[in-house]
Amino acid sequence: MLKDTHTAEIEAIRSRYADQRSAVLPLLYIAQDTYGYLSRDVIREVADILSMPYTDVFEVVSFYTLFYERPVGKWVIQVCDDVPCCYLGAEEVIAVIKQQLDISEEQITQDGMFTLQRVKCLAACDRAPVVQANLEYIYNVTPERVDTMLRELRARVESGEALSISGHAAEDYEFTANGTMRLIERRLGDIPGSATSGVQRREAHKINTQVQQSVAPEPAQAVAEQRIAAESPVAPSPDRSSAGAHPDLDNEDGSATPAHAAQQDAPRAEGESA
Ligand code: FES
The missing domain is CATH 3.40.30.10 (Glutaredoxin)
Incomplete structure (x- = not known):
């Protein structure tokens, strides 16, 4: 039973809320991780811990797609x-x-x-x-x-x-x-001097573009590019790696450069407005 195997964790979660019904989501996550999915018995177990009606917990489970009511793979x-x-x-x-x-x-x-x-x-x-x-x-x-x-x-x-x-x-x-x-290493924002600073991204993108320009695009991606080009006023970047890599994302050093960041970093023509 969860209240025996996760006693401290459950109590810590319950103590965060004035109304223990508010703990239903984190408790369901614990239950799902423990049992693999949320069967009727497991839902009832969570309801008992929180002194909630079974149907209230069931409604939460059936509303969110990330709660699984049937067995799933690992x-x-x-x-x-x-x-x-x-x-x-x-x-x-x-x-x-x-x-x-x-x-x-x-x-x-x-x-x-x-x-x-x-x-x-x-x-x-x-x-x-x-x-x-x-x-x-x-x-x-x-x-x-x-x-x-x-x-x-x-x-x-x-x-x-x-x-x-x-x-x-x-x-x-x-x-x-x-x-x-x-x-991907997580960072809080684009800190100057970090591996993902705008200058470094731009330089990495430039090198990556030069390397990849001689590589032919994959057929499926070429079709996607043509679709995008036909439907967008802004032409997509022509480069694609042979491994199907996104040109703005897979740099030579393996670092990532979001497409929107690369576009923002691109030099503007004289007289071009921001
Ligand atoms: S359409 Fe797939 S992530 Fe937005």
Whole structure:
């Protein structure tokens, strides 16, 4: 029972709120991480801890899509299939994941490792297509990168890493220019002199652009570029890496440069207004 295995944690959460009903979300996260999903019995257990009616807790669980009422895999892979991600290949990514895992949406792989879901905008459109795995963001996923992504996720389970299906330890990952996955270091803002200062990003982007100009774009990305060019008054940058990398994101040194930042940093022509 949660009240026996997580006594201190539950009491600490309850003590934060004047009304203990307010603790329902964090307690449900603990329950989901402990049991893997929120069955009727688990929902009832949380309701008992908080002295709430079962139906009140059930309504919360059924409202939020990140609470799972049925068993899911150790990794819940959610692929954004909203418009910007689809423009850049989300449907192709989903097709490759389904093929590699031999499952459809909402199914679990035979080894219990993965569940695949479609979701709407994950609010990271500038790094589309975006995949969320147990709330960890993985940016710029292409069909060619799916295999690496799945192998990395599987390896983390096999290494004995304690996963949080509710995303307690969620981080962000990107692909480097050589196709490996890398944890993105979190920073509070663009601090001058840091590895992500505007000047350094601009310099890294410039080098990256020179290196990548001689590389032909992938067919799928070339099509996406043509679509964007046809529908946007601003022409997209022409460079793409052969590994399907986003030109503004995968720099030669493997660092990330958001597209919007690169555009802001670009020198303006004389007389051009800001
Ligand atoms: S459309 Fe996919 S993150 Fe916004």
